Amino acid sequence: MTRPTAAGAPRRVLRVEDVRKYFKARRARLGGPPRHIHAVDSVSLSLDAGRTLGIVGESGCGKSTLGRVILGLERPDVGTVHVGGAAAVAGTPDARGVVQAVFQDPASALDPRMTVRQSIAEALPGVDRATRDRRLLEALEEVGLTEEYADRYPHELSGGQQQRVCVARAVVAKPELILLDEAVTALDASLQTQVLELLERLQERTGVAYVFISHDLRAVRRFSDRVAVMYLGQLVEIAPATDFDTGLLHPYSVALRSTEPRLPGDAEAGVRRIVLEGEPPSAVDPPTGCRFAARCPAVEARCREALPALVEERPDHFVRCIKPGVLTTVSSTSSEAVR
Numbered sequence: 001m002t003r004p005t006a007a008g009a010p011r012r013v014l015r016v017e018d019v020r021k022y023f024k025a026r027r028a029r030l031g032g033p034p035r036h037i038h039a040v041d042s043v044s045l046s047l048d049a050g051r052t053l054g055i056v057g058e059s060g061c062g063k064s065t066l067g068r069v070i071l072g073l074e075r076p077d078v079g080t081v082h083v084g085g086a087a088a089v090a091g092t093p094d095a096r097g098v099v100q101a102v103f104q105d106p107a108s109a110l111d112p113r114m115t116v117r118q119s120i121a122e123a124l125p126g127v128d129r130a131t132r133d134r135r136l137l138e139a140l141e142e143v144g145l146t147e148e149y150a151d152r153y154p155h156e157l158s159g160g161q162q163q164r165v166c167v168a169r170a171v172v173a174k175p176e177l178i179l180l181d182e183a184v185t186a187l188d189a190s191l192q193t194q195v196l197e198l199l200e201r202l203q204e205r206t207g208v209a210y211v212f213i214s215h216d217l218r219a220v221r222r223f224s225d226r227v228a229v230m231y232l233g234q235l236v237e238i239a240p241a242t243d244f245d246t247g248l249l250h251p252y253s254v255a256l257r258s259t260e261p262r263l264p265g266d267a268e269a270g271v272r273r274i275v276l277e278g279e280p281p282s283a284v285d286p287p288t289g290c291r292f293a294a295r296c297p298a299v300e301a302r303c304r305e306a307l308p309a310l311v312e313e314r315p316d317h318f319v320r321c322i323k324p325g326v327l328t329t330v331s332s333t334s335s336e337a338v339r
């Protein structure tokens with residue numbers, strides 16, 4: 001559900017504009033030139049209230065760094081991030097409370113010396129006690145926990161209950177955007193479903209937007225409205241989640257999608273697995289041209305010459321490739337895949 005503004009247009013709650021985040025890398029040799037890890041490189045995207053943007057890509061492609069920049073925990077070297085309907089700059093006092101986060105490991109996210117009540121109250125600084133208690137109970141109810149959990153310590157809760165407390169702590173300040181960084185990865189399948197359903201209900205009711213970072217492509221596809229695919233610090237594709245099954249256009253996205261484990265009952269006969277050779281190139285001083293060229297099954301000489309732009313190939317579907325759609329996961333014969 002997208003919450004319309006007074007004028008009827010959707011309310012934008014995240015605007016990432018040409019964000020670059022580089023970290024210093026070790027010099028190749030003593031006295032050699034300084035080198036940088038291009039963790040996030042020229043990423044632009046936006047998100048409206050009530051919508052969910054999934055972010056996927058191999059380990060080290062920059063998903064969490066982008067998340068930390070959105071949260072204001074890292075300052076971008078270039079570019080800006082605006083959060084909330086009032087477009088506060090991430091990391092400034094105006095952005096406080098506008099964005100919250102839920103991370104992978106609830107046990108380490110919760111202070112073992114604090115009760116649930118204390119942990120959640122921390123997210124409401126300066127709020128009087130009566131209001132705080134009321135908001136605490138509302139937040140607990142929101143995540144399906146009763147008042148009796150308020151005075152428990154984290155070790156007295158199951159992993160699923162701990163993650164519910166983390167969600168309650170994230171929602172109690174009524175943020176406009178919540179970053180979910182592998183937020184359900186540590187939970188077993190049925191708990192994952194429960195937490196995702198809880199987040200969906202919350203979104204329908206409040207219009208909160210989610211950025212959902214995950215390695216679990218199945219969960220991303222099911223939970224997100226749009227999916228962004230990152231490779232070596234850059235967006236290579238950003239598309240409606242409905243295009244995720246057979247409509248992906250970048251060879252890397254297609255290969256990534258093809259490695260998703262199939263479950264019994266998946267109606268996907270003819271889907272073939274594309275095994276990528278080699279590791280992603282180093283994020284230190286990445287190659288010119290398409291960053292996926294070294295591993296792309298459909299590479300041509302011109303792919304290495306210049307970095308392709310992110311182009312809108314279909315409505316609301318952007319891809320960074322000079323031959324979009326050259327690879328498909330669905331093949332009419334088991335060997336055909338590269339056209």
Ligand SMILES: Nc1ncnc2c1ncn2[C@@H]1O[C@H](COP(=O)(O)OP(=O)(O)OP(=O)(O)O)[C@@H](O)[C@H]1O
Pocket residue numbers: 023024037038039057058059060061062063064065066283
């Ligand atoms: N504080 C840091 N200092 C130096 N390098 C960093 C730092 N944080 C991240 N990096 C590097 O930036 C790149 C992107 O890392 P990031 O953690 O954002 O990737 P990721 O896609 O979230 O990976 P994963 O899925 O494994 O969490 C990697 O090369 C990583 O080593």
